[in-house]
Amino acid sequence: VLCPRSLESFTNWQKAQKSKAKYQAKAANQRRDYLHKLTTHLVKQYDVIIIEDLKTKNLQKNHHLAKSIANASWRMFRQMLEYKCEWYGKKLIAVDPKNTSRICSKCGYNSGAKPLEIREWTCSKCQTKHDRDINAAVNILHKATPTGQGLAMVTS
Template structure:
């Protein structure tokens, strides 16, 4: 009978070595998450996050690996239990239109008439209502914070 892959000693050694490396990387990522979340919870009384559609983001093959490496859902669950533990508040905000609403006047620019793929390339935009120049990511963070604080 032909030999199976499991019969080879070098295969077994390589399999164990790969498992050790993967475990080490997983431990390093978890340690980084623990340290980061502890720092956030000790520094802030209220933490506001956007509620992301992780399953939907996995469908984008360009983002899927980066999202898994970031461990967003793990980060949120760790933050939640630490906020409960320390008596802090974690607020999750619906992420709809957060990068399109002007923080200055509150007007929604509706992606300036662009489709979704083109809108993702726009990093800065001018509000059609008040004319303020906005960085998309910074504006979104400010809108998320404003929405989160308004829910209290």
């Protein structure tokens, strides 16, 4: 090529850039709107909200989940929860996520690491059968309130 041209001189490229920017802006606005509605609903419905203090950077090392985690906007979700809890006078508790899915919520036995494919497991000490997510939710509730009193867990 004797006379190289920059990409800005191609009109089809410019049209594609504008189209892409519109699509990305629309997706971002839809995500932000959904998060606003969800966080407002949660804060108005519950007096105390307990969340895991997850490190998304570490979670994104799993290449199967990285895109989904990035698209979920967990950081924005948490920021919205924090300031809306302040506005409405509600309480937000962030719990350390260490071993929440490993520990038996009934007897406290740590059965070790499990791959994500294992969704249900049985405690080798007390023989209680656990769903991984519900067990983690109960452990998060126990970590947030040492006595476990005064809070109810809602599961669906």
